Amino acid sequence: MPISPIGREKSPNITIDKAALKERLTPIEYQVTQEKMTERPYTNKFYKHREKGTYVCKVCSEGLFLSGTKYDSGSGWPSFFDIIDKSKVIFRADASGIGGNLLLIVKRPELIRTEVSCKNCGSHLGHIFNDGPKPTGQRYCINSCSLEFIAEVDEIDGSVKTEESEEIHHPATLGGCGPDGICRLPPKNNVRDRIEVRAAMIETSTNTLR
Ligand SMILES: [Zn+2]
DSSP: OOEEOTTOOOOOSSOOOHHHHHHHSOHHHHHHHHHOOOOOSSSSTTTTOOBSEEEEETTTOOEEEEGGGEEBOSSSSOEESOOSOGGGEEEEEEOGGGTTOHHHHHHOGGGOEEEEEETTTOOEEEEEESOOOTTTOOEEEEOGGGEEEEEOBOTTTOOBOBOOSOOOBOOOOSOEEOTTSOEEOOTTOOHHHHHHHHHHHHHHHHHHHO
16 A cells, blocks of 8 residues: 655646535535545444445545445444555545654654545545454545445335445544544553653644744
C-alpha cells in the first residue's frame, strides 16, 4: 500500500466544480468531503446500516466498498475490512490529528494516521487503521457523509436485500477521530504516555504563541 508523504498530494483524475458541489451537498457533506472534517460518530447515516449493496463515493459515484466487508468496530463510523479496488483510492500520511507537531511525529510515529481519499475526485473519505478483523486486519474508518449507497434490489418483488453474511464485531483499538476532527489517543494508553504526549503538545502551542 503506497502512502504519500505528508504535504505531498497526488492530483485527482477529475476536477470538481466546487460551487455546484456546494449546491448539491449538505453543509456537513461538503465539509467532510472537501475540507477533511469528520462527522459525528454513532448518529451518522451508515454506521448501523446492514442492507446489501455497494457504497460509492458521494461526489463522483466511484464504487468503493461492498456491504459484505462492512463490520461493527464500535467506533461510531462505518467500518470496512476491505475495499473493492485499492487503486481507486489514495493513501496519504496525515499528522493533522496531532496538529502537525514535529516533536510528536518523531517521538510517536504511530500517532500519524493514514488518510484515505477518492482517487477519482479527490474527496476525503476517512482513515485506515491496522486493527481490523481477518482476513485483512485492516479497518477503513469512513465518514457516512462521503458515501452513497446503491442497494441490491430483489428482481421479483423490488425489495431491498439485507446483507446475509453474519455481522462481524471487532472492536477498534487504535483510536479514531473525534467529532471535532481531532484524533483521540487509544483509551488503553498508559498514564506515562498520556503525560508525555500532553507535554509535547503544550510545548508546541507555547512555541507557536511566542
Ligand atoms: Zn470520488
